[in-house]
Amino acid sequence: MLGLFGRDVAIDLGTANTLVFVKGQGIVLSEPSVVAIDNKTDKVVAVGSAAKRMLGRTPGNIVAMRPLKDGVIADFEVTEKMLAYFIRKTQPRRRLFRSLVGPRVVVCVPSGVTGVELRAVKEATESAGARQAFTIEEPLAAAIGAGLPVNEAQGSMIVDIGGGTSEVAVISLGGIVTKSSIRIAGDDIDDAIGTYIQKEYKLAIGTQTAEQLKIELGSAFPLAEEESAEIRGRDLVTGLPKTIAITSEEIREAISVPVEAIVAAVRDTLDRTPPELASDIMDRGMILAGGGAMLRHLDERLRRETGIPVHVSDDALMCVAIGSGRSLEELEYYRSALSAG
Numbered sequence: 001m002l003g004l005f006g007r008d009v010a011i012d013l014g015t016a017n018t019l020v021f022v023k024g025q026g027i028v029l030s031e032p033s034v035v036a037i038d039n040k041t042d043k044v045v046a047v048g049s050a051a052k053r054m055l056g057r058t059p060g061n062i063v064a065m066r067p068l069k070d071g072v073i074a075d076f077e078v079t080e081k082m083l084a085y086f087i088r089k090t091q092p093r094r095r096l097f098r099s100l101v102g103p104r105v106v107v108c109v110p111s112g113v114t115g116v117e118l119r120a121v122k123e124a125t126e127s128a129g130a131r132q133a134f135t136i137e138e139p140l141a142a143a144i145g146a147g148l149p150v151n152e153a154q155g156s157m158i159v160d161i162g163g164g165t166s167e168v169a170v171i172s173l174g175g176i177v178t179k180s181s182i183r184i185a186g187d188d189i190d191d192a193i194g195t196y197i198q199k200e201y202k203l204a205i206g207t208q209t210a211e212q213l214k215i216e217l218g219s220a221f222p223l224a225e226e227e228s229a230e231i232r233g234r235d236l237v238t239g240l241p242k243t244i245a246i247t248s249e250e251i252r253e254a255i256s257v258p259v260e261a262i263v264a265a266v267r268d269t270l271d272r273t274p275p276e277l278a279s280d281i282m283d284r285g286m287i288l289a290g291g292g293a294m295l296r297h298l299d300e301r302l303r304r305e306t307g308i309p310v311h312v313s314d315d316a317l318m319c320v321a322i323g324s325g326r327s328l329e330e331l332e333y334y335r336s337a338l339s340a341g
Ligand SMILES: Nc1ncnc2c1ncn2[C@@H]1O[C@H](COP(=O)(O)OP(=O)(O)OP(=O)(O)O)[C@@H](O)[C@H]1O
Pocket: 012, 013, 014, 015, 016, 017, 018, 070, 071, 161, 162, 163, 164, 165, 166, 185, 186, 187, 211, 214, 215, 289, 290, 291, 292, 293, 294, 295, 296, 316, 317
């Protein structure tokens, strides 16, 4: 069909990764939320994976940056360019005529965003070519994506741990009843690892090495068999490359503060949950979503600290995008979860 309208898309605009869902097709794109820009010409040089490879490796005139920080837009213009790139990539190869043939776009936003930030997202989406922009709060999208019955009169609890924000929400009848949104998540865990290694070993490591250490050695609760790994960095005293060995116990200690903040947000949300909904959650448990949910034994830690069953979603990294996509495909059914632009 030679459609007059663009393909409707849902975008999980994350601090770390952006996922794009095309109506009728599912997730078609998942790339790091990174943009590389040439300072001299102000032109975008690369977006996504290609730009991520440039982080920390660019010559003077090119800057590779993440336009979102802590789950919110830190650089409006660059975010707009990134959105435009992702939307364009999913559209048939022809010009997008804004408002006439642009697609409808659902963008997922953290539940803690302010009115100003929300407007910024909608404006960026519309300037990027959307004829109509909707936003959906991240915990609602994650819950829909995890298959929770969000529209029923039943308490569902979702804990979504991304790169920049961790969102905890209890949902019933299509809306969020209690929530906590903290700007502490996966990135802060990486930073904590970097800081620890710098302090204990006088070694500077890059953010990608810190993230890798988190994924490979990190845990929120003791492992049956603790592990160790070798890492390379720059010796802060001699300025030369150096290799050290580090254990999973050390990484657990390094990340204890941000992990505890996430656990505290879950406890705090439960404390404020009305008794009927709390009882539903006691029975059915909470669902963990977002990339941060894959930190080893985080489920075990939460289970022990709250006494409530904890399940990690099968599609932790994609839950939010899947849920945003479902809300796009069933706009009427999920109307109460969406806010129109
Ligand atoms: N196996 C893993 N163990 C621990 N953390 C992981 C793992 N895989 C990915 N992550 C972390 O998940 C985070 C990214 O998750 P996700 O893609 O859900 O975030 P986002 O949607 O981009 O961020 P936000 O929701 O804050 O805007 C990163 O911090 C990444 O390091």
